[in-house]
Amino acid sequence: NAGVTQTPKFQVLKTGQSMTLQCAQDMNHNSMYWYRQDPGMGLRLIYYSASEGTTDKGEVPNGYNVSRLNKREFSLRLESAAPSQTSVYFCASSEEAVALHFGNGTRLTVT
Amino acid sequence: GNSVTQMEGPVTLSEEAFLTINCTYTATGYPSLFWYVQYPGEGLQLLLKATKADDKGSNKGFEATYRKETTSFHLEKGSVQVSDSAVYFCALTTISGNTPLVFGKGTRLSVIA
Numbered sequence: 001n002a003g004v005t006q007t008p009k010f011q012v013l014k015t016g017q018s019m020t021l022q023c024a025q026d027m028n029h030n031s032m033y034w035y036r037q038d039p040g041m042g043l044r045l046i047y048y049s050a051s052e053g054t055t056d057k058g059e060v061p062n063g064y065n066v067s068r069l070n071k072r073e074f075s076l077r078l079e080s081a082a083p084s085q086t087s088v089y090f091c092a093s094s095e096e097a098v099a100l101h102f103g104n105g106t107r108l109t110v111t
Numbered sequence: 112g113n114s115v116t117q118m119e120g121p122v123t124l125s126e127e128a129f130l131t132i133n134c135t136y137t138a139t140g141y142p143s144l145f146w147y148v149q150y151p152g153e154g155l156q157l158l159l160k161a162t163k164a165d166d167k168g169s170n171k172g173f174e175a176t177y178r179k180e181t182t183s184f185h186l187e188k189g190s191v192q193v194s195d196s197a198v199y200f201c202a203l204t205t206i207s208g209n210t211p212l213v214f215g216k217g218t219r220l221s222v223i224a
Contacts, residue, residue, distance in 0.1 A: 004154070033211060042200065042216035043155075058211065090154055099145075100212060102154030 002026050006091050006103035013081045013110045021076040021106050023091030029101070031094045032074035034058075034066060036087040037105070043090065049074055081110045113138045117201045117215035124191055124222050132186040132218045134175075134201035142203040144168075144177050144184040145212070149198040158186075158199070191222045 007022045025032065033048040035058075045058030049068040063085060065077045074093075078085060088107050092100040118133040136142060143162045147155040159168030164179035173188045184201060201215040 031211075035214075040216060043214040045211055045213075048211050092154075099157050099160065100147075100155070102156070104152070104154045 004091055004093055004101050004103035006089075006106050008106060009104070010107050011109070013078075013108065015082060015110060017081050018077065018079050019081065020078075021089055021091075021108075022073070023075065023103060024073045025091075025093040025101070026072065027093060027101065028071070029093035029095055030071070032068065033092045033094075033100065034064075034074070034076045035090045035092065036060065037090060038087050046076065046089075081108075083110045086110045113142070113203060113205060113210065113213045115201050115203055115213055115215035117199075117218055119216070119218065120198075121219040121221060124220070126193055126222055126224050127190045128222075130186070130188040130191045130195075130220070132199055132201075132220070134184045134186065134215060136182050136184065136201075136203050138182075138203055138205055140205040142205050144175070145202040145204075146173070146175055146184070146186050147200040147202060147214075149200065149217070151197070155200060191220070193222045193224055196220055196222045 004025045030051045034046040035043040044060045047066040049055045052071045067075045088105045090105050091103045094100045115136050145160045146158040148158045149155045159170040161168040161177035167176045175186045198217045198219045200217045202212045204212045
């Protein structure tokens with residue numbers, strides 16, 4: 001079982017560049033999430049999608065946009081990357097808000 | 112709002128030692144409580160959960176009891192192994208309103224042989 005798949009695994013950007021982080025799940029879950037993980041800060045929710053066609057802001061949405069392309073896919077876009085967005089990004093999915101299934105993360109460095 | 116506070120690490124223990132990682136919470140409504148574990152280079156995995164007061168979640172020798180009176184969900188294991196070295200996250204959600212999980216900051220555990 002693939003579960004939650006994130007691409008790419010690693011990325012280095014220059015300040016001002018844009019990129020999209022991809023996430024796909026094969027568990028037929030309704031809800032999907034994007035978190036960022038920073039040292040000493042734990043996981044902070046960026047955006048989530050409770051169901052196909054809906055998205056909502058989390059704790060730290062500034063500088064990001066999301067698209068719930070279909071039930072399987074939920075992408076995260078950085079329009080103009082900043083060094084403060086250097087982080088590890090995790091996508092997750094679940095049925096309702098219980099028992100999230102996480103991908104293995106994307107490590108992003110912005111120089 | 113909802114929040115989770117867990118003890119700061121890192122925690123370093125010898126193999127076969129007893130482990131406690133403290134977690135307390137504040138929540139509106141009736142929360143469900145979780146412990147997640149993150150092994151190096153991986154995403155988080157659900158370790159155990161409890162959905163109502165006095166429930167005990169358990170898995171892989173780890174246990175945690177949902178204590179409403181003390182708003183706590185401390186993680187315990189009687190005898191840790193080197194393979195338990197990881198980062199542990201306490202989390203909660205309130206099912207009413209289908210709110211996303213809120214995580215604590217994580218506690219790094221290192222177990223030495």
